[in-house]
Amino acid sequence: MKRICVYLGSNPGFDPAYAEATKALGLELAKRKLGLVYGGSDVGLMGLLANTCLEAGGEIIGVIPELLVEKEVAHNGLTEQHVVNSMHERKQLMADLSDGFIALPGGIGTLEEFFEVLTWNH
Numbered sequence: 001m002k003r004i005c006v007y008l009g010s011n012p013g014f015d016p017a018y019a020e021a022t023k024a025l026g027l028e029l030a031k032r033k034l035g036l037v038y039g040g041s042d043v044g045l046m047g048l049l050a051n052t053c054l055e056a057g058g059e060i061i062g063v064i065p066e067l068l069v070e071k072e073v074a075h076n077g078l079t080e081q082h083v084v085n086s087m088h089e090r091k092q093l094m095a096d097l098s099d100g101f102i103a104l105p106g107g108i109g110t111l112e113e114f115f116e117v118l119t120w121n122h
Contacts, residue, residue, distance in 0.1 A: 033058075040078070
C-alpha cells in the first residue's frame with residue numbers, strides 16, 4: 001500500500017475532536033510513509049490534513065475541479081496538485097491514485113464520494 005485517499009470536509013466542523021482526529025491521521029500517514037490523496041483544498045479539515053502531513057514530511061496529492069479552485073481555495077504547496085474538469089473526473093483520479101480509502105467528518109459531498117468509491121470496489 002502506497003497511498004491513502006481521505007474524504008473529508010472543506011470546513012472545520014463544530015466539534016474540536018474533528019480537528020484532533022484529522023491531525024492524528026495526517027501525522028500517522030507521514031510516519032508510515034503513506035502518501036495522501038485528497039480533495040486539494042487549503043481550507044477546513046482538508047487544509048488541516050494536508051498541512052499536518054506536509055509539516056511531517058509526507059507526500060500529498062490534491063485533486064480539485066476547476067470550478068472549486070477558488071471556492072475551496074486550492075492548496076498551492078502540495079507535492080502534486082491536479083486540477084480536473086468535473087467532480088466525476090476528480091473522483092475517478094482520486095480512486096486511480098489510491099490503494100485505500102478513509103472518510104473523516106464532512107458533509108454530503110464527503111459521504112457521496114466515499115460511497116461511490118465503495119460501490120466501485122464492491
